[in-house]
Amino acid sequence: MIEIIILAFASPLLSGIITKIKNNLRFRKGPGIFQPYFNLIKFFSKEEVVSEHASWIFRIAPPVVFAAAFSALFLLPFGFTGDLIAILFLLSLGRFFLALGGLDPASAFGGMGSSREMFISSLTEPVAMLAVFAIYLDASNIMAVAALFLVALAETSRIPVDNQETHLELTMVHEAMFLEYSGRSLSLIEIAAYIKQLIFFLIIALLIFPGFNGFLFLAAKLLFLCVLVAVTEVSLAKMRLFRVTDFVSFAGLLAVAGIIWKIL
Amino acid sequence: MTHKDEVYIEAAADNFGALCLSLHKEHCSPVMGMFARELKDDYRIYCAFISVKLKKWFFATLDIPKDNPQFPSIAKEIYSANLFEREIREMFGINPIGNPDNRRLRLHEEVWPKGSFPLRKDFVPPKEKPEGREYPFAKVEGEGVFEVPVGPVHAGIIGPGHFRFSVAGEPIVNLELRLGFSHRGVEKLLENKIPSAAVRLTECVAGDSAVAHSWAFCHAVEKIGGIKVPERAAIIRAILLELERMYNHVADIGGMAIDVGFSHPAALASIIKESIHSLNQRLTGSRFLKGINVIGGVARDIGNLDGLDSIMADFKDLKGILLSSVSFLDRVEPTGILRRETAENLGVTGLAGRASGIAIDLRQGFMETYNKLDYKLSTYSSGDCLARLKIRIDEFEGSAKLIRRLLENLPQGEILASDINFKEGYSLGYVEGWRGPVLYWVNLDGEGKIDRCKIIDPSFRSWQGLSYAVLGEIIPDFPLCNKSFDLSYPGGDL
Numbered sequence: 001m002i003e004i005i006i007l008a009f010a011s012p013l014l015s016g017i018i019t020k021i022k023n024n025l026r027f028r029k030g031p032g033i034f035q036p037y038f039n040l041i042k043f044f045s046k047e048e049v050v051s052e053h054a055s056w057i058f059r060i061a062p063p064v065v066f067a068a069a070f071s072a073l074f075l076l077p078f079g080f081t082g083d084l085i086a087i088l089f090l091l092s093l094g095r096f097f098l099a100l101g102g103l104d105p106a107s108a109f110g111g112m113g114s115s116r117e118m119f120i121s122s123l124t125e126p127v128a129m130l131a132v133f134a135i136y137l138d139a140s141n142i143m144a145v146a147a148l149f150l151v152a153l154a155e156t157s158r159i160p161v162d163n164q165e166t167h168l169e170l171t172m173v174h175e176a177m178f179l180e181y182s183g184r185s186l187s188l189i190e191i192a193a194y195i196k197q198l199i200f201f202l203i204i205a206l207l208i209f210p211g212f213n214g215f216l217f218l219a220a221k222l223l224f225l226c227v228l229v230a231v232t233e234v235s236l237a238k239m240r241l242f243r244v245t246d247f248v249s250f251a252g253l254l255a256v257a258g259i260i261w262k263i264l
Numbered sequence: 265m266t267h268k269d270e271v272y273i274e275a276a277a278d279n280f281g282a283l284c285l286s287l288h289k290e291h292c293s294p295v296m297g298m299f300a301r302e303l304k305d306d307y308r309i310y311c312a313f314i315s316v317k318l319k320k321w322f323f324a325t326l327d328i329p330k331d332n333p334q335f336p337s338i339a340k341e342i343y344s345a346n347l348f349e350r351e352i353r354e355m356f357g358i359n360p361i362g363n364p365d366n367r368r369l370r371l372h373e374e375v376w377p378k379g380s381f382p383l384r385k386d387f388v389p390p391k392e393k394p395e396g397r398e399y400p401f402a403k404v405e406g407e408g409v410f411e412v413p414v415g416p417v418h419a420g421i422i423g424p425g426h427f428r429f430s431v432a433g434e435p436i437v438n439l440e441l442r443l444g445f446s447h448r449g450v451e452k453l454l455e456n457k458i459p460s461a462a463v464r465l466t467e468c469v470a471g472d473s474a475v476a477h478s479w480a481f482c483h484a485v486e487k488i489g490g491i492k493v494p495e496r497a498a499i500i501r502a503i504l505l506e507l508e509r510m511y512n513h514v515a516d517i518g519g520m521a522i523d524v525g526f527s528h529p530a531a532l533a534s535i536i537k538e539s540i541h542s543l544n545q546r547l548t549g550s551r552f553l554k555g556i557n558v559i560g561g562v563a564r565d566i567g568n569l570d571g572l573d574s575i576m577a578d579f580k581d582l583k584g585i586l587l588s589s590v591s592f593l594d595r596v597e598p599t600g601i602l603r604r605e606t607a608e609n610l611g612v613t614g615l616a617g618r619a620s621g622i623a624i625d626l627r628q629g630f631m632e633t634y635n636k637l638d639y640k641l642s643t644y645s646s647g648d649c650l651a652r653l654k655i656r657i658d659e660f661e662g663s664a665k666l667i668r669r670l671l672e673n674l675p676q677g678e679i680l681a682s683d684i685n686f687k688e689g690y691s692l693g694y695v696e697g698w699r700g701p702v703l704y705w706v707n708l709d710g711e712g713k714i715d716r717c718k719i720i721d722p723s724f725r726s727w728q729g730l731s732y733a734v735l736g737e738i739i740p741d742f743p744l745c746n747k748s749f750d751l752s753y754p755g756g757d758l
Contacts, residue, residue, distance in 0.1 A: 026528055026530075027535065108414075109412075159525045160591060165525075165527065167419040167420050168419065168523065168743045169414070170414065171523070171525075233527075235528060237521070237525055237526035237591040238525030238526075238591075238595070239594070240738070240740070240741065241740045242434075243594070
């Protein structure tokens with residue numbers, strides 16, 4: 001229990017580190033790695049504004065999203081006692097409510113965000129499942145891990161699928177869904193996103209060199225993933241929305257190849 | 265007091281349309297500008313065309329009696345006159361009979377009462393309540409079609425404009441622009457000002473084109489008064505105009521990169537932009553090149569242009585990164601195509617026009633300072649975002665070459681004319697700004713004050729080009745298309 005809470009508290013650090021590396025790669029100083037914490041504290045202490053058109057769905061979505069992500073943490077496969085499929089289910093439950101929360105206040109951007117998120121997740125979820133099956137067959141299946149990494153980029157709204165840094169509502173995917181949220185609800189949604197990111201990164205980290213999963217090794221592997229994500233984000237442009245199908249299909253092919261490789 | 269590059273042809277009400285049409289066809293020119301002016305008993309309408317071949321401006325003029333303020337619309341034959349006619353209607357209350365679009369352009373129904381026309385001489389600020397009518401957007405109906413309203417307040421630091429998308433899923437079926445939110449009444453503010461006091465105001469019409477606007481205004485006034493600008497001053501103006509072009513082009517190149525999430529070259533572009541701003545500051549004391557143009561020359565001399573070499577070295581890197589990135593090129597090509605025919609009909613000129621194959625550039629043959637420089641025009645025919653990006657790249661490099669050549673030609677001597685005078689008369693001043701031709705038609709009265717000053721920023725016509733370029737594209741590509749045009753809100757709204 002303590003470990004899980006520590007993990008939850010540590011999750012924003014990943015984003016802070018990635019942002020820091022990205023900024024350094026772009027000849028910039030950038031905010032410190034603890035900036036996500038300051039943002040969360042700021043959101044938490046701010047007043048919440050709720051659209052008068054919003055129903056109860058809008059209010060319950062953030063706690064559900066947070067609860068789903070937080071409980072998924074408990075199922076993390078430390079030494080493979082966890083349940084990867086249940087984690088994926090919990091995360092998609094959170095996504096479902098977030099999409100509802102985006103649709104509920106009937107703002108144009110929320111609807112757009114929800115529709116895009118659902119479009120992308122309908123592609124990534126089966127691929128994630130395939131990758132998980134491949135991993136069940138063989139934990140050190142490098143192709144499945146690569147597939148999972150690509151899925152993780154899509155799921156954590158990173159370039160080339162989405163862009164966390166943009167202010168352009170028209171191009172947003174994940175962020176467009178919760179543009180209407182503010183204050184405490186926003187901070188819950190943000191924490192859920194950080195936790196989700198941590199879950200994906202941890203699973204991948206556990207699977208690369210599965211023999212070395214002590215605390216220091218794990219931290220080093222997470223840091224390596226952060227660098228990898230940061231370099232990917234800086235050196236690529238975001239894809240055209242409908243090009244995402246190609247990207248995720250490639251991940252799907254990797255996962256299938258991983259399964260076939262093992263079976264043969 | 266005629267000027268050799270301006271031809272005015274008077275028409276009567278029944279042959280005005282035919283005259284405009286023949287000028288339009290003969291010179292393959294869109295309506296570059298159309299505006300009204302108040303005389304004692306009449307209103308006079310001017311319709312301007314450009315002849316690239318003859319290097320001349322043609323004006324068809326029509327006098328309209330004040331007691332019956334209307335004229336036959338030419339917008340059905342020449343579409344590029346449409347917006348100008350609507351502008352004349354709302355500013356002067358002169359009705360273009362037959363123009364199908366009755367909507368207001370800048371004086372929005374929600375805030376401006378009916379029957380108050382600001383550019384008439386007897387105008388007093390209205391006290392009546394506005395109509396409060398809602399603006400009727402074009403409606404697209406059908407299964408799965410819905411509207412996405414964006415703006416006028418945006419998330420980024422850009423001007424105010426309302427975009428009404430009709431979309432079927434992600435693809436855009438129709439885009440309607442509603443602009444005019446940054447209308448400040450500049451043309452009214454300019455009235456009754458002494459030209460030398462008005463230059464500072466013209467710099468603020470579009471803040472990113474301060475040199476182009478103030479130069480075009482000075483050009484008009486200098487032509488009226490026959491003021492001879494010293495060669496050194498003229499060349500300094502041209503150098504500053506090219507610097508303005510460079511900082512805006514590189515900002516837009518970076519902007520296009522950031523709009524597709526390609527942040528590394530965008531950061532490089534902002535470094536280059538900042539170097540040019542610093543250079544501007546060193547040269548003129550103003551990062552945005554303001555306060556330098558005055559009637560008859562320039563206010564201060566410039567120093568040496570160190571730093572241009574390192575800027576060009578950085579730019580070479582930037583160009584290399586962008587044009588060799590598959591993921592970036594996949595986004596800009598072939599996105600947001602503006603076909604040549606559409607561009608011609610809408611009167612899109614300048615940068616966006618050249619990307620669609622319309623080879624109009626006032627630096628070729630129109631602007632004296634550039635005449636002996638042998639400037640090579642860059643045009644593309646594909647009309648997509650990549651073409652507009654490449655035009656920017658070519659022009660950035662071209663500007664650097666021009667600056668070097670201008671520096672070689674920079675003679676010693678005066679920077680301010682000695683015979684500054686403001687006499688009665690009218691003339692057109694023009695400058696190829698970074699977006700396209702910036703036109704100032706100025707009429708001075710007997711006391712040398714401004715009686716009428718019509719400002720035509722290329723954005724005014726080109727905004728419509730954007731609404732056609734995005735058709736069929738998906739909504740997430742709109743910011744990129746918008747940035748590839750990067751039009752001015754205040755320049756169009758005036």
